[in-house]
Amino acid sequence: MARTRISLQGNPVRGVPMEIRTMIAHAMETGYRPGADGAVIARNLIRRFRCSFDDGTRIEPVFEAELFPAVAANPYIAFHFTPPGNGSLRFVWEGDQGFVQTETLDVRVA
């Protein structure tokens, strides 16, 4: 499992957009780089990042991103979320070689 860091900027307030900052440890190997032996290192990327919100009755998408080799290693992705009320945020990173990682974060609005 890869190391992650997820940070909410400020305290959640119903109806007020707030920034979420995420980081995950991943080499994001482009598939263009030669290794020390001259052979190209196989592509190994995180392809998709999704954030959704579960308010207890249904799950709504918040933000999704499709990532390409031009995204830097140890991807940093920041976006906004407007809490409609209490619930839980779900973060999923998916990529090559069967890579899947899920993190959750409870949200309590002021």
Add this chain to the structure above:
Amino acid sequence: MRRPDSFSRSRRLVLVAGAGMASGVVHVRPANAAELPADLLAAVQAFAQGAAVREGRVVLDIAQLVDNGNAVPVRVAMEAGLPAATAVRAMALFNERNPQREVVAAQFGPLSGQPEFSTRIRLATSQKLVAVARLQDGSCWSRTVDVVVTLAACIEAES
């Protein structure tokens, strides 16, 4: 003297709530969108799904001279003060001279509330970048900038 914060040992995920950090806008020299190569135009038009793409309304926040092309912070957003009718469904970033045109393509759900994202990108060399926003009504806006990337001065040894 400052002590680092202690954090939970039991979870790999570190949950932090902290004060927001203002990000400064760096003014970059706008580039002429008409000078883009054909494959870049094609990638932009594929994202635009057939709509005309007009230059404007999009903010592309990136350093004009980057420290290292391996990790260049970038923020894509909309200009402040736009009417609510211009709800943004998706935003994407494209490049001119990397091996592949696409960089990242983002979609905003109803709970996003603010059409903007930040990330770090790789730039193989000095080149143009194009950020495109696709609105709810299908219309598209873009911003094109020039970014200068120099090579690392000291060549990395075999480690």
Add this chain to the structure above:
Amino acid sequence: MWPEAAVRMRRPASIVLLILPLLLGLCSVAAAQTSKRPEPSDTRRSGHDFMGPATQAMQRDDDRNPGMLWVYDGEDLWSREPGNGGKACVACHAAANSSMAGVAARYPAFDAASARPVTLGQRINLCRQQHQRLPAWAWENPDLLALEAFVAYQSRGLPMAPSADVRLAPFTEQGRQLFGQRQGQLNLSCRNCHDDNAGGRLGGSPIPQGHATGYPLYRLEWQGVGSLQRRLRSCMAGVRAEPFAFGAPQWVALELFLAQRARGMPLETPAVRP
């Protein structure tokens, strides 16, 4: 948030005391005190100050600093039992944020058993071998870097305070000489760039002063965290010299000299550099 003040040079105020004896020879003395700021005597600048604002923000904001991912790995390792029945670091050293505070700031330190200085990474490996009965980690092993980053992070913000142990003096002197020694096909010494031409540019890149205050650090060129030794090897290859072998005593001597050279500057681990 990385405190602004910690990476900015501090200007010491000085008080100039003038004592004017009376011309008539009376014993009383009139003392005039003036508070005067001298020319700043400390012109040292962290490599942080030579970076663009976006890269500086990457270091100063833990939400954006990729080195923090290694610090978290190190935190896990601190409590992880080695699996051979041996103890985890925490069993002897307890909570790192108290036991390790200030430790990294005074490395390299003198190791009496080997009668030579050792770096923090070497000390961790010595603990691993002697107290956990495990083989030493190889140079640039990710777990070693993570643990080193975690331990050094406990001194973040503290001034570099290398030990005044007199036994270190000959090794520091060796480091000083290496720093000034021209080498390689380009025939350049560290001093030529990092003392004589700091603030200038090489190619498109600014030349920093070369203070090793943030190691292990996340280097954008590496797309990962690496050690000072790795960075110095890259410098030597840059002047077309054959780098010393990994683990060579010259690296320890250089690191010791660099720590003295950066004495008083705040430790920044995990720093971010281009």
